[in-house]
Amino acid sequence: MLKTSLKPKPGQPTFLHKVELIVSQIPAGKVMTYGQVAQCIGQGTARLVGMALSSLPKASSIPWHRVVNAKGGISPRANPQSSLEQIQRLLDEGIQFNRNQELDLNSYRYKP
Template identity: 40%
Template sequence: MPTAFQKAVWEALSKIPRGKVTTYGHIARYLGTKAVRAVGTAVGKNPYAPEVPCHRVVPSNGKIGNYSGEGGVERKIALLKEEGVEVKEGKVVRFEELLFRYEK
């Protein structure tokens, strides 16, 4: 049974447009919490992947971060590339340009 917090996180994920990425920090800010770790925990337990684009979430340093789904990080990178997000040497290329910013 998903908690209200997790549903909120997944809903935020679903707002990310194809070919873009966002960060855990942005999601946390959007949800009104300072605990990005809680967001990471919730995203990691996403049972709807890849229906919910959890692979479009990366750390604020522009790297890929982690992925609990099938194939791990490599799979995450493959999914991003298919959407037009370039990934080189474990990090997102032109990260700031591809960064999706939530509206308040």
């Protein structure tokens, strides 16, 4: 099994900080997948990116809502209100969902 060290070396940014830097670059009306964020960082997994984003404070300015699962859907959360908030924020940015509550990644995926 491949081991990934998420503990930064002295003077290096934390995994959360790296996630914040990538996610902050996603423009309105575009999305990235959790796995895509992990790949850009070159560290961690989609699940770890999700955990990092879930640790953001409620008032964070990081556009966490622009990160979706590999199917273009909203990942389930312990608090269903958070999922509804994510959908509404994406709708407000002009992103459309199909009847399965998934968006078309070919249309909306951001490729930094």
